[in-house]
Amino acid sequence: MKINKLLILSLVFLLVISFTINLDAFSNKKEIKIMIQKIIDKKVENTELPGVAVHIRGGKLGDIALTSGKISLDSEKEIRKDTQFRIGSMTKSFTAAAILKLYENGELDIDKEIINYIDLKYDKFKKITVRDLLYMTSGLGDYLRDTDHLIMEVLENPKKNYNSKYLAIYGTNLSENLKFKPGSKFNYSNTNYI
16 A cells, blocks of 8 residues: 555656646756755655656756655665666556557557567467557467566576566467457556567
8 A cells, every 4th residue: 555655646746746847937957956856855855755856858958857865665775866766567658658659640550460560470460459569458478477487587587687578579479379369358468568
């Protein structure tokens, strides 16, 4: 319950920041950095958030990166500007938004089979569309939930780079066939968004 509360607080905070600050209203970078730093320091001090990292890109003032607090509730390690965070499945929303933007711009057709965009060697991919991946209706197995093999491998070799290419190959090779006909039913699978 505590994690859900922290996640909700974090998302609400980021949404409030992103929609209420008009960067063009400020005359210099120092002025906006001071204002945002005060906001994030106050949020960390007055909530259960362990810390906050804010990075604003572009605009006439250029990039701004600010931090406040610790990397986690059980750590004394300060968040730095280059601290990397695992955001897990939240990236699926950003990926879907980017794909839909490409669709809106006419650069990608979500109703075309994925083999039109990715070089895949197996017949089982011939009927999977981009929409099937987005909607979790592809029939692909889940590289995280369908087997304990990957978890055991990570435990045995935690420093190995399990990049997206590795996970895609692993996830698509879980079985020779799809779990069901693409588009016929829903099945949450992390493999869809690699």
